[in-house]
Each structure stands twice: as C-alpha cells, then as structure tokens.
Amino acid sequence: MIRPSIIARSARTAALCLPAPGAHYWLCEKTAWRLSSPDDARDLQQGVADTVVTLLHGLHPARRYRFEAEGFQPVSFRTTPCAGLIDAADFGLLPDIAPADLDGAGANAAALAEAIAAVPSGGTLYLGAGQWTSLPVGLRGQRTLHLAEGAILQAPSERTGWPILPAHDHSGRMLGSWEGLPAACFAAPIHAVAVEKLVIEGRGILDGSGDRGDWWRWPKETRDGARRPRGLHLISCRDVTLLGFTIRNAPSWTIHPQGCERLTAAGLSIIAPPDSPNTDGFNPESCRDVTITGVRFSVGDDCIAVKAGKRGPNGEDDHLMETRNVRVSHCLMERGHGGLVIGSEMSGGVHDVCVEDCEMIGTDRGLRLKTRRGRGGSITNIAMRRVRLDGVETALSVNAHYHCDADGHDPWVQSREPAAVSSATPVIDGVTIEDVEIRRLAHAAGAFLGLPEAPVRNVSIRRLKIVSRDPEAIATPPIMADHVRPMRHEGLVVEQAEIDCDDPALISAASVSLSFE
Known part of the structure; x- marks a missing residue:
C-alpha cells in the first residue's frame, strides 16, 4: 500500500499528499478517509478526498493525529503548538x-x-x-x-x-x-x-x-x-x-x-x-x-512564472539573485498564457526546476522558457515529467528571441546571425521531458529557438505522446519572436537547439524561422 506524505502542518491545518499511481491533480477515484486523535477520542473527522493534495482543517494545536484512507497506509502526525x-x-x-x-x-x-x-x-x-x-x-x-x-x-x-x-x-x-x-x-x-x-x-x-x-x-x-x-x-x-x-x-x-x-x-x-x-x-x-x-x-x-530578476538597461545587476530548487507537483492549470514558465526575467540564473504529475488544460503553452539577448544569466536543469496537456496550443516552448521590452523587435535582438558572446548572452542548458501526453494539439508539440551564438543545449525528450490534434486549430506562430512561421499540428520544430528524442519521427525537418531571403 502507498504511504501518504505530510507536505506541511501548522497548529490547525495539515496538507497531505495521496500519491496514487497515474493521478495528477485529481485522484483517479475518490477516497474515503478518517482522522482520529489518540489524545482525544472525541476529535474525529471523516470525509472523501478527490484531490491528490488533501487539506485537513479544524485541527487542534499540539495534538497527535492518525490519518487513514482507503487504499493507503495510515500515517500519523502532530500539529504544532x-x-x-x-x-x-x-x-x-x-x-x-x-x-x-x-x-x-x-x-x-x-x-x-x-x-x-x-x-x-x-x-x-x-x-x-x-x-x-x-x-x-x-x-x-x-x-x-x-x-x-x-x-x-x-x-x-x-x-x-x-x-x-x-x-x-x-x-x-x-x-x-x-x-x-x-x-x-x-x-x-x-x-x-x-x-x-x-x-x-x-x-x-x-x-x-x-x-x-x-x-x-x-x-x-x-x-x-x-x-x-x-x-x-x-x-x-x-x-x-x-x-x-x-x-x-x-x-x-x-x-x-x-x-x-x-x-x-x-x-x-x-x-x-x-x-x-x-x-x-x-x-x-x-x-x-x-x-x-x-x-x-x-x-x-502565466500560471507559474519562475524568475530571477532582469539586468538593467545600462547593465545594472546588483539586485540580481539566482532562483534554485523549485518543485511543482499535482497542480491544475486550467487557463493561462503558460503552465510552468521560466523568464523572461532570468538574469540572475534559474536552476533546478521540476514540474511533475500536473495537468494543464487550455493554457497557451505548457512548459515555456523565454529569454533574449541582453538578459545574460543561465537556465539549467529544467524537467517536466508525467504531465498531461489538453488543449494546450504549444506544449513545449523554448525561445531565446523573446520580443519583450521596448527594444525587443530591434534587429540586434531578433537577428538570426551570430552575435558576440558577452555577459549579456543568455544560456539555456539542460531540459528533460519525460512521459508527457498531449491532447488536442493546435500549433506544435515543441518549438525550440536558440541563439546562433548560444544554442540551446542538452534537451532530452523521452516518451512524448501526441494523442490527438485540434481539428479547428488555425496556423499561428507558436512562440513570441519575430520572423517565426505559422504552424499547425506540427511535432518538434528546432532551430539552433540540440534535441535528443527517442522518437526521431517527431522532429520536423522544417525550421522555426521564416526565410530571410
């Protein structure tokens, strides 16, 4: 039997995780539970859980509790004083x-x-x-x-x-x-x-x-x-x-x-x-x-946007600090521009971010990394595992030509010719995608657009499954950069990025960008 885990507890509230196999935000089946206290036989609660993360309210401070749910091992905890x-x-x-x-x-x-x-x-x-x-x-x-x-x-x-x-x-x-x-x-x-x-x-x-x-x-x-x-x-x-x-x-x-x-x-x-x-x-x-x-x-x-500050217009960086070790699990993103987004303010560096066992419904994008020349900093060790995307227009988006700020459309930002590498050159290195399921795909399963002077490195994609495509989808550029061609029902579209995919048939032979001729 599966043992629940205690996520957090206070004097009057506790959050538990019921990690049933295959469950994302919702449990696959509702589960009856019982909460008792060896400190007071009168302190008894019963209910039905329908979400993986279950909140217990109305508890008493500094009291021992025993939580029992059908199909799970009992777990004991103590509230704080x-x-x-x-x-x-x-x-x-x-x-x-x-x-x-x-x-x-x-x-x-x-x-x-x-x-x-x-x-x-x-x-x-x-x-x-x-x-x-x-x-x-x-x-x-x-x-x-x-x-x-x-x-x-x-x-x-x-x-x-x-x-x-x-x-x-x-x-x-x-x-x-x-x-x-x-x-x-x-x-x-x-x-x-x-x-x-x-x-x-x-x-x-x-x-x-x-x-x-x-x-x-x-x-x-x-x-x-x-x-x-x-x-x-x-x-x-x-x-x-x-x-x-x-x-x-x-x-x-x-x-x-x-x-x-x-x-x-x-x-x-x-x-x-x-x-x-x-x-x-x-x-x-x-x-x-x-x-x-x-x-x-x-x-x-964006539902969740992980950030690390932005380098100032004159290179100011004394306010920058990295973001490290962000864990997202069992969340439901029902609408938004992106499910889990990194950037575009990432100049301090974003490292070790993982989104697992989540469901995204109707977001514009699922996992989205966005930056541009002038930002500097690096994005490393990003992972998405066991996530279901339904009605998400572009499931995976990595964009190093994001056209933010007043100069975002300037040629030096959007040019596909190599630029000099400096402290203002952003780096994306290490993205892992595993066991992701896409339903009602509109634009592209993935669009990866790196910089010619700093290509996206070490992207690993395993067991990516496209279940269905949206028949009413209209061809649209899948990322916010200039010179990007409209797409509809495409697989993985790659430019200036290194992709290791266990299903090479998913990788398109076409480029992300429009022809510059």
Missing part, C-alpha cells in the same frame, strides 16, 4: 465596508495592525467569517494568519492613501519591484518583509479588488509614483507556509515571493479573469527551495 489565539474582531474590525469607503478601509487596516501586534510569537491571528475591507497590512514572522471559512479580506477599490514600497530599503535591499527591476510599487494588500516562520492558512479568501478599481486599465504604467501592487508580496522571507486559502483578483501578479527561502504552498486556489493583465498566478523570483503542490490556477497570464 500555538502560543495564543487572537480574534481580529476584538479590535474593532468593521464588517461589510464598501470597497470605495477609504475611511472604513483605513480604520480596518489600523485595527488589523493592532491585532497583529497583539499576537504573541508562535500565536495565531484569527479572521472570522464576514467581508472585511482593509487597506494593505504587513504581517509579522513567527505567527499565523488564519482565514476562517466564509472570511473575505478584500482591498479597497480606490488607491488614495494606499502605502507605497520604495525600490530599496535603507540597506539597499530591493523592496518594490516591477518585472525584475527595482521600482517603487504600491504595497500588496497582504505583504511581509524579512520575516521568518510565517503561516497563512484556512478556507477563506484574499481578494485584491483588481476588478473593482482601475488597476487593470494601466498595466504597464506608473501612477502616483508607483507600479501596481501584487496580491500577496513576500520579500526576503524565510520558512513561509501557505495552506488552503483562495486568492483572487490581484491588481498584478497574484503571489510574488521575492528573495525568499524555504517556501511551501499547498492546496491553494488562484483565480483571475482571463482578460486581466499580468495577473500571473505564482511568481517565485530570486528564491530558493520553493514547493508548489496541489494548487489550482485559472488566471489572466
């Missing part, structure tokens, strides 16, 4: 404040700040059921924010009085950012800076109110001296755990860990409308040791 439970409602929090009521939102922000200050180290701030509108609040480390079922913590729709994070703090560390560069930005509705051992958990909802204000109407602009806020912004934090909650309608990127270490996200729901600009789901930037598991995405841009 809690040094005290503080109810935010005891601090004058006002319910049902209208999103446009800035006075009420400000009063609630002050009440929440007072409540957060009252939570002892190792304690929990409890936000009960109700709709709570608040200006942005900063969280403290060594504490838990518990969002009860029915709790909605929402940002106001207006930005008057909204705090702004400067580009740097007094020590020069990057605080505010925008697309990989230091920049003043509005503080996220929930944010934390340089904290350790933070937990955000529960069945409740964080709502960024991006759909209510004007945030989505100026996606690339600066207003009032700042860029748009994220939904949840974690800056230079360590040992962060995110469990079970829903986060929606972020003004820009939804969850943005920046310069963080040891972060686990399990069982979240991340939601934004399909036409909302740059509402990426989860963007770890310059982070180490990140686990994203059992998360359901439906967003307006």
